[in-house]
Amino acid sequence: MSMIFGVPMAVLSGQLLIGIINGAFYALLSLGLAVIFGLLKIINFAHGAMYMLGAMATVIMFDTLGVNYWVALFLAPVLVGIAGVLLEYFLLRRIAGQDHIYSLLLTFGVALIMQGILTNIYGVSGLRYAMPDVFKGGINLGFMFMPYYRAWVIVAALIVCFGTWFMIEKTKLGAYLRAGTEDSQLMQGFGINVPLLVSLTYGFGVMLAAFAGVLAAPIYSVTPVMGSHILIVVFAVVVIGGMGSIGGAIITGILMGVVEGLTKTFYPPASSAVIFLVMVVVLMIRPNGLFGKEA
Amino acid sequence: MTIMKKLLASAVASALMVGGAQAEITNNTVKIGYLADMSGTYRDLAGPNGLKALEMAVADFGGTVKGAKIEIVTADDRNSPDVASSTVRRWVENDNVDMVAGLVASSVTIAATKVIEENNKLGLVNGSAASSITNEHCTPNHIHYAYDTYPLSVGTPTAIVKEGGKSWYILTADYAFGHSLEADVTRMVESNGGEIIGSIRHPFPTPDFSSFILQAQASGADVVALANAGADTTNAITTAAEFGLTQSGQTLAALLLFLTDVHALGAETAQGIQLTTGWYWDKDEDARAWSDRFWDETGVRPTMVHAGIYSSATHYLNAIAATGSDDSQTVRKQMMDTPINDMFAKNGRIREDGRMVHDMYLAQVKTPEESSSEWDLYEIIRTIPGDEAFRPLSDSKCKLVSSK
Numbered sequence: 021m022s023m024i025f026g027v028p029m030a031v032l033s034g035q036l037l038i039g040i041i042n043g044a045f046y047a048l049l050s051l052g053l054a055v056i057f058g059l060l061k062i063i064n065f066a067h068g069a070m071y072m073l074g075a076m077a078t079v080i081m082f083d084t085l086g087v088n089y090w091v092a093l094f095l096a097p098v099l100v101g102i103a104g105v106l107l108e109y110f111l112l113r114r115i116a117g118q119d120h121i122y123s124l125l126l127t128f129g130v131a132l133i134m135q136g137i138l139t140n141i142y143g144v145s146g147l148r149y150a151m152p153d154v155f156k157g158g159i160n161l162g163f164m165f166m167p168y169y170r171a172w173v174i175v176a177a178l179i180v181c182f183g184t185w186f187m188i189e190k191t192k193l194g195a196y197l198r199a200g201t202e203d204s205q206l207m208q209g210f211g212i213n214v215p216l217l218v219s220l221t222y223g224f225g226v227m228l229a230a231f232a233g234v235l236a237a238p239i240y241s242v243t244p245v246m247g248s249h250i251l252i253v254v255f256a257v258v259v260i261g262g263m264g265s266i267g268g269a270i271i272t273g274i275l276m277g278v279v280e281g282l283t284k285t286f287y288p289p290a291s292s293a294v295i296f297l298v299m300v301v302v303l304m305i306r307p308n309g310l311f312g313k314e315a
Numbered sequence: 316m317t318i319m320k321k322l323l324a325s326a327v328a329s330a331l332m333v334g335g336a337q338a339e340i341t342n343n344t345v346k347i348g349y350l351a352d353m354s355g356t357y358r359d360l361a362g363p364n365g366l367k368a369l370e371m372a373v374a375d376f377g378g379t380v381k382g383a384k385i386e387i388v389t390a391d392d393r394n395s396p397d398v399a400s401s402t403v404r405r406w407v408e409n410d411n412v413d414m415v416a417g418l419v420a421s422s423v424t425i426a427a428t429k430v431i432e433e434n435n436k437l438g439l440v441n442g443s444a445a446s447s448i449t450n451e452h453c454t455p456n457h458i459h460y461a462y463d464t465y466p467l468s469v470g471t472p473t474a475i476v477k478e479g480g481k482s483w484y485i486l487t488a489d490y491a492f493g494h495s496l497e498a499d500v501t502r503m504v505e506s507n508g509g510e511i512i513g514s515i516r517h518p519f520p521t522p523d524f525s526s527f528i529l530q531a532q533a534s535g536a537d538v539v540a541l542a543n544a545g546a547d548t549t550n551a552i553t554t555a556a557e558f559g560l561t562q563s564g565q566t567l568a569a570l571l572l573f574l575t576d577v578h579a580l581g582a583e584t585a586q587g588i589q590l591t592t593g594w595y596w597d598k599d600e601d602a603r604a605w606s607d608r609f610w611d612e613t614g615v616r617p618t619m620v621h622a623g624i625y626s627s628a629t630h631y632l633n634a635i636a637a638t639g640s641d642d643s644q645t646v647r648k649q650m651m652d653t654p655i656n657d658m659f660a661k662n663g664r665i666r667e668d669g670r671m672v673h674d675m676y677l678a679q680v681k682t683p684e685e686s687s688s689e690w691d692l693y694e695i696i697r698t699i700p701g702d703e704a705f706r707p708l709s710d711s712k713c714k715l716v717s718s719k
Contacts, residue, residue, distance in 0.1 A: 031533045038525045136354070145359040145579035146549055151557070158559060164529060167557045239557060240522055241550050241579070245355060249522050284517075284526040289489050291526075292518035 027285055034164035035285045036278060041170050043277020044177035045232055049250065050257040050269040051181055052228035055188065058264030059201045059221050062112060063124040067254065068247030069131035070226040073100045074233025075242045076138060079147040089152040093234050100230035105223040112222065113215070131247070138244035146241030155238070173235050180231060181270045188266055197221060256299045262312025272310060340383040340641045341411065347373075347628070348406045350399060350427060351417035351442060353391035356520050356545045359575040361419045361442040361620045364613045368621045369416055371608065372628035380635050388412065392419070396426035403427045407434040413641045414439060416628055419620075421445035421492035425452050432456040437643040439631060441623035444544065444571055445495035446706060449670040453713035456643055458650065458669045461623030461659075462593035464492070466675040466704035467570050468499035470591030474677060474697075475538055476507040480566050484536035485514040486527050486551060488543035493519070496542040496570055512536050520547055524554040532560055540568040549576050556584060574618045577680055577692050585680040585692075592676050594619035594659055595693050605658040616690040626659035627671075663701070668713040672701040 024032055049071060056064045077096040081087035087095065107130065115122040151169060158167035188194035197217060200207045204214040233247075240246060253276075261272030276295050283294040290297075302310060349369055351361045366389055373385045388410065392399045406412035407430065415431055418424040419442030431438045431454070438457035440448060446463040472483075483504050487493040493516070501511050513534050515527050528551065531539040539560060541551050548569055555567050572590040596606035596616045605625070609617045617625075634649035635641055647665075655663035655671070663673035678693040686692060708716050 028533065031530060034529045034533070035526055038529060041525070042523055139354055139358065143359045143575075144354075144356060144546070145575045146546060148579065148581050148584075158557075165532070165559050165563070167559075169557070170525070239553070241546050241553065243546065246522065249520060281526050285530065288515045288517050288527070292521075 025286065030163035032282075032285065035281045037161075037164065037166070038170075039278035039281025040274060041173055041277070042281060043274035044174050045236065045250075045273075046254060046257050046277050047181050047270045047273025048177050048228055048232040048235075049254040050261065050273045051184055051266065052225040052232075053254060053258045054261070054264055054266055054269035055184070055228070056222055056225035057258070058266060059188075059197055060218055061120065061123075061201075062222070063120050063127070064222075064225065065124055065128035065251070066107070066131040066134075067127075067226070067229050068249075068251030069134045070100055070104065070229035070247070071233040071236070071250065072138075072244060072247035073103065073134065074230025075237045075240075075246060076142070076147070076233075076244065077230070078234045078237040079149045079242050082149065083147075089234075089238070092237075093231070096234045097227040097230040100233075101223040101227035104226035105219045108219045108222040113218075116218075131251075135244050135248065142244060144243045144245055146243045149237045149242055151238045169238060173239075176235060177232075180228065184228065185266050185270060253295055256295045260295075260299050260302050260309055262309025265309065265311040265313070268309060268311025340381060340635070340639070341413075343383045344386055344411070345380055345383050345414075345632070345635060345641050346386045346388065346410065346412045348403070348410075348412040348415045349387055349389040349417045350392050350402060350415055350423070351389075351419045352394050352423075353389075355394050356547070357394065357419045357442065359579075360545065360573040360618050361417055361624070364609075364615065364617070365417055365442070365621055365624045367612050368609065368617065368625040369628050371612065372625050372632065375629065376632050376636075380632050381639050383635075383641070385632070392423045392427075394420045394423060396422045399423040400426045400430050403430045407431065407436045413437065413643070414631060416624055417441065418443055420490075421448065421495065422490050424448055424457075425491060428452065428454050428457045435643050437631070437647060439624075439627040441627060442620045443492065445492045446499055447491065447495045449666075449668045449713060450706065451712045453668045453715055455647070455669075455715055458627065458647070458665055458671060460627040460671045461619050462591075462675065463670070463705070464496040464499045464571075465706045466593070466699060467496060467591045468503040469704055470675060470677045470697075470699055471568055471570055471589050472500050472503045472509075472540070473507055474589060475566060475568055476504055476509040480538040480568075481509045482512045482536045483509055483538045483540055484512060484531045484534045485540045485542050486524075486531060487514055487516045488519045488547055489516040490519050492544065493542050500540060500542060500570060509538075517543070517547075519543070520545075522550065524551040525558065527551070528554050528558050528560060532558065532563065532565070536565065538566045538568055540570055542570050544571045545573070545576065548572060549579055552580060552588075553584065573620070574616060574690070574692065578616075578690060582681055582683045582686045582692060586682045588680045589696075590678055590680070590693075591699070592619050592678055592693070593673070594622045595676060595678060595695060596622070597691065597693070598676065598695060601658040622659050626655065626657050629657065630655055666708065667715050667717065668708065668711055669715070670705055672705050674701050675699040675704040 074096045078092040155169040200214045200217045257272050257276050261268035283291040349366050353362050390402045414437045416439050418440040421443040424443040428438050440459045441461045444464050446465040449459045487497045577585050634646045638645050638649050651665045660673035665671045676695050677697040678695050
């Protein structure tokens with residue numbers, strides 16, 4: 021078997037694929053953050069909590085109402101999206117235009133409250149969610165065993181990521197969005213309801229997080245604290261990609277998944293730190309991030 | 316004037332010291348600090364329900380011992396050794412806390428017991444696993460009660476090596492507890508004729524285990540052992556199932572599983588897994604009776620940590636009742652001199668290194684068909700006698716062990 025730096029080629033290919041799968045999660049989550057920051061200038065620290073809500077909603081809806089995976093894949097993000105719109109309407113709107121630190125503290129507080137309430141009800145050991153029957157099993161790729169579900173994660177994440185990028189960068193709706201946040205008064209003058217646009221954008225951003233949460237439910241342990249673990253990594257991904265860059269968030273997400281996967285192969289103890297190391301280096305060389313526009 | 320003050324102060328000080336020796340309870344209050352992870356990864360195995368267990372023990376005494384009031388203060392250690400040492404320091408130096416209970420993450424315990432030793436108070440460790448807590452990190456000021464990594468390595472690995480699992484690959488949580496468990500397991504596997512062919516130290520906590528499971532699969536080892544705990548273990552087990560680890564002929568060995576973990580996994584996923592535990596709620600009549608009380612308080616079945624917290628606190632308060640003192644060394648000696656016979660242990664005894672020695676149990680998770688209720692999860696397949704289970708004093712590196 022051919023070896024690369026003492027690691028068999030087959031193991032390395034497997035790790036690359038795993039890295040892409042994890043990167044797909046990072047991409048989905050950082051995409052939502054980038055949309056919210058890029059268009060609304062809100063630093064959304066509740067993003068991890070929204071991801072958690074998506075996963076928790078999937079499990080709870082199944083346990084209480086028997087809602088299946090495919091329905092949850094649609095319904096959970098919509099419910100979380102509505103929660104996001106309410107959060108924007110009742111709280112975030114009141115601090116619009118203030119320094120970033122206010123939105124950061126507000127969303128962080130909201131996240132802690134949600135996490136605390138759910139921890140009191142459900143504990144942290146994790147809720148059980150059975151893999152949908154159609155995804156049971158996997159295929160032997162020669163260099164690794166690929167569970168069907170992980171393959172689906174890549175496909176689903178890529179479709180949603182590309183769709184979002186296309187909508188914001190290439191459609192008329194996206195143009196309204198971008199314009200509304202550049203100069204909201206002018207857009208109001210054209211008869212466009214900018215506050216509604218802002219609410220919907222925030223709602224859409226957190227929907228993406230909840231969608232990632234539904235995807236995570238069958239493979240990760242679903243707990244009220246699952247979002248806090250991933251949030252900081254995702255923020256680092258957004259910073260590396262360039263705050264607010266939609267395409268940058270997607271590409272960087274996948275890239276960082278791969279970097280982390282390779283670190284897990286060559287030097288596992290560093291795998292939780294490597295993304296931050298990359299962040300430091302990128303900020304030193306390109307302060308606006310890899311895909312950020314000049315400030 | 317200043318001389319008078321100094322004289323007065325030293326008089327008061329010596330009176331206090333004499334008071335201690337004369338077996339009195341300082342401030343006429345026994346103050347217990349409950350330190351545990353109340354919100355993170357290890358919340359369910361100890362956490363708020365451990366506090367309930369402690370309160371049950373205090374309630375049994377009617378809230379007083381020898382006329383002194385028993386008070387409980389509590390804090391969330393957030394699994395951080397820094398938070399733990401500053402909290403414990405505040406408790407013992409300013410708030411007159413006599414005993415610290417709970418103590419979950421091993422790194423937290425090692426930091427906290429240092430502060431407890433400096434101030435000559437007492438710590439009753441129940442949540443932690445690292446056997447180093449009563450070995451190189453032993454102090455005359457703490458007792459390690461429910462279990463540790465040594466019996467975990469005696470129970471499960473010995474059974475698996477004897478069944479033919481010779482080559483081992485270990486996934487280790489990268490901190491004090493994981494290192495301690497890895498060391499204990501390595502020694503036990505090798506002494507039984509097995510071999511460790513590789514290991515990975517993964518960050519704590521790790522949300523995604525797929526990369527590590529893949530490497531373990533590629534190693535071709537007979538046995539993939541998990542030297543981690545809580546959500547890390549359940550995540551690893553779920554991922555191993557997803558990647559077909561056992562279907563490809565490898566055995567998965569979870570070295571530390573709590574009842575709450577198995578409950579979270581469910582009998583369907585966890586069936587057949589062998590594990591070592593210090594206690595099980597359904598193991599005998601006394602355990603069941605107490606577990607029913609616990610159930611009424613919390614709505615869940617207790618883990619070995621919950622039971623250990625209750626049992627050790629009761630033993631502690633009994634020692635205060637017997638000696639009429641809350642002086643740490645007087646109480647510790649009394650606790651060591653009295654065998655423990657209760658819902659937790661039969662003929663348990665506390666050694667000079669602070670280790671409470673009692674029987675441990677090798678259990679197997681029931682199949683969904685065998686399991687009659689949500690919490691009916693273990694079949695006890697072997698009782699490991701205390702002397703066989705725990706590290707013999709002859710191997711001890713503890714500074715308190717006189718035989719060395």
